[in-house]
Amino acid sequence: MKNVMEHESTISADTAALHAMTDAEQSPAIAFEVNDLSVWYGQKQTIFNTTIDIPAQSVTAIIGPSGCGKSTFLRCLNRMHELVPTARHEGSIRLFGEDLYAPKIDPCVVRRRIGMVFQKSNPFPTMSIAENVIVGLRLNGVRDRAYLDERMEKALRMAALWDEVKNDLNRPGISLSGGQQQRLCIARAVAVEPEIILMDEPCSALDPIATAKVEELIYELKKQYTIVIVTHNMQQAGRCSDYTAFFYLGRLIEFAKTEKIFTNPSQKQTEDYITGRFG
């Protein structure tokens, strides 16, 4: 336990250093440009005219009370909301300048570039640990065994799972513990080498130690990826994100550097939520 605490403090120290760095530079590169996004499920509107620029190579946390549309917003970013037959949206989302919803864009390609980790860990029950990690590559047509093995090891190392499973890669994925399963799902998502990783409450079913591992991992992944993470845990948002977006009743209330949101929010609602007065 002591170890974990130490880790956390080093992480936040580093994060602070990084904030200082980015502060010094001019505005960072933008990954997602979301412009005037509105989303409906059937007749019911759940996201209202949201405009936001999500920076690349950093962690953006999305916070807000239950039902405010965090998951919906996240799923719009990789076109997963289209799986709900009644869902409909207006407005545009660009990734590095490219319109994700242009008619000639294949949603499969979008989702290959933008990976996703879900709240409930969901390794494929018919597959071993190894197969779970490489399934994205294999079903996208990669055949080369040696290459697959290499990518599998790399992904498992990135997910901080390699040392725990390297001796039984052929065990079923669902035989792992809950925390290990969630890291397996992260390995599965990074194995296809996406540019962005979306996480929807990835730690809500994990104990503090597994949570710390996943947070550490997020910190590692940030070096290569843009990460957007939905969380209900204020401390988590504070610990591992560079930017924070606060949603309330389907509207983006405030978006700023995490430090600013947590120390000096400009909106009354943000302050009330963060200090626990509602939500």
Add this chain to the structure above:
Amino acid sequence: MRESFYRWRKIKSGLVSALCLLCAVLVIAPLGLVFFHLLREGASAVNWSFFTNLPKPVGEIGGGMANAIVGTFELLGIAALIGVPTGVLGGVYLAEYGSVRVNWLLRFICDILNGVPSIIWGIVVYGLIVVPVKSFSALAGGVALGFIMIPLIVRMSEEVLLLVPNGYREAALALGIARWKMTLHIVLKTALKGLVTGVLLALARVAGETAPLLFTAFGNRFWNHNLHDPIAALPLQIFAYAISPYDDWHRQAWAGALVLVSMTFLVNVAVRFLTRSRSAALAK
């Protein structure tokens, strides 16, 4: 006062328990009676020659139902070739692709088809194949059984596929896997045991069908491995022997029935075994 109230409650409870027990016995009794009767009447005629010999001509004692047993398996093979791919693909459509309105219609049609008496299927195939070709045939028999299997398997496989949690579908799609690959490699693979179970149950169900074979496979006293000629089948042979006036044939009919019931029984046991290991795996 209190005492009598209590007694009355006890009596009521006892009565209801007894009623439940009676119903349970009524449900189980026919199975026991059937098996007991089949064993008593048929066991003596189930011997090596029953499984290896052709039927003897009228008047001669002995012979067997080898051709009918093999014929039943051939018919089931043809039926499976038609019913399994069509049925499973139909189930995949309902569970993975179809729209609400189309699905409602398809389910409705399947449920109606499942209620159609099996003899109607025989007549339909008689009109479709036997009349134009001017011959009863193994093919026609297999097609009739296959038609009966299709709606059964569509409904069963749909239910099995809907049991696969949506999280697996989303996880696969989020990896950029195409929808049809996700269906094939993730959903169907996860549901495989359930699908096999459904197919086995459907096969067991049509294995005993007699009526749809009367106008299609027709029956045959000899070996036939030509799809265009009539073929023997256990239920047909049982039917023919049971309505004959000869004691030896009656014994053979009992034996045939015993073999048929044992076959379906074994399939059901296999299904239990499959589903048990599946629920054990899911519970992990």
